[in-house]
Amino acid sequence: MSTTGNGRLPIRKRITGHRAAARTAGTRRRDDDGLPPPDEGRRWNETLSSAAVILAGVLVVVGFGFVASRAMSSHSEAPNIPVPEAPALGEVTLPSSSVSQGLIPLTSPSPSPSDSSPSPTPTTKAPPDPGALTVTSGAVPGTVDLSAEGSRDWVHWGEQSTFSLERDKKGGFAILEGAPTAPRFRHALSPQQFTWTGGDPVDHTDGTTTGIRTCGKGNGFSISAPAGDTTRTLKLYVGIISGKGRLSAELTTGSASASTTLQQKDGTFHTAVFTLRYRAPKDGKITLRWNTDDAFGTGCGGVALQAATLR
Template identity: 45%
Template sequence: MPLLDPGARREYLEPAAVILAGVLAVVVFGLFMHARANSGGQSGEPDPIAVPTTTADQIPIPLPSASLPPSVVPVDAISIERVPVAGIVDLAAEGTIDWVHWGEQGRFSLERDAGGEFAILEGTPTAPRVRHTSSPQRFTWRGGEPMAKTSGVTSGINTCGAGNGFTVTAPAGTGRNVLTVYVGAIRARGDIRIKLSTGGEPVTDILENREPTMTTAAYVISYQASGTGKISVEWITGATFDDKCGGVSLQAATLS
């Protein structure tokens, strides 16, 4: 067979190259669709772009900074209870911090706890001031000064006339304390007023007795201050029902 000249060869080869290129394109497209079918693709849409995900346990959670709870600041608070006086009052047992008795050795005498360090104090006395032995209750103590002990006394101090009375003070702080004051009234109205030096509202009460015999009561005063200070108890004759000597009396006090 005679050989084709170069021009003839181009005439036959160029159409064959186009046909071969088309066949290759069809094969490549078929292989591509087959690969998509095996990978789970169901449509002709392009695969979505994979976005990296973060699980919940990988997300950093901001934690509050550790801090101490705010300190509780005590408020200036007073509560009182007026109770009947027991037949026998053991001052040494009740007054774990301090105790005081008035009047056993005279109208200006104070019999007190030798180890109490003068926590309970009396304010400036007002006139008149009279020793009495009219208490229907008896007061006992041990470890006292200047009287070391007693099995029971009925003494105290008394004042006459409206406006006259007594003042008792004790330390106050952020801890809770109890001050018990043993008082009385003879033909008079006794007015009590209790106040903390650190603030708060005063607390008041009255004890009235129109009879010639003494009526007694114990004021149990529970208190707590917002700082260091003192509590003051004023026991004053608010009114008298006797022109001679109607007034209030003071027998003892304890602090615990």
């Protein structure tokens, strides 16, 4: 080995030799202390890490198997796990778990609207109003003032001739006679008298016993007057001789009707007044038919007509 001029070793060689000696001494010291060399320690750490990873994998597999086993056993028997009591919501409180542990109570299904709603009440149509009509008969007073009695209208038959008709000037032709269907005759057989004022074509009279009549079965007279929803009164002054007469009345609006009879078998002239009270469901007419139902003997038996009033 070469040296420098002052008898020392070169610096490079000196350092290198020192480090080599130190490494040699270090190796020797670890060997002497029982510690593994650095390369062996690194290999040992790698071995422990691999073992830890394998152990963790084994634990995961075992845990998964345990959980799966518990899950499968839950199908056969539900665990008796108490259900926590639900908090109140506003004014409504959910059922407590003490009622049935592990089960959620289900409320009954609400009935459908068709089940809860009442069945509609069947509507019944009210029957049509038939109106009202009554007829009564009575005796005729000795004197009848037609203008005083007939506030709406009045008429008298036969004062001047067989076909004459005296009536109230202001009556508006409320009382009307239908067309004659049989021969008629003027008579003056009435035991009562009829008076009036304000008539046409005869203005007034102090009293008359005249009228008209027919002969034979089936013959007679037809009369009509206004009808409405207020009750009205129609009076018809009639007579009968040697026969049986029938008065029939009905409403043109409505179904109310009425009838009555009057009979006189001998040749005496018998009189009567028919009073009809009536009301119709709406404006219409009342129609009357005064006919001979039967005639007795060989003479001129049948019905007669004197006067009528309306109020």
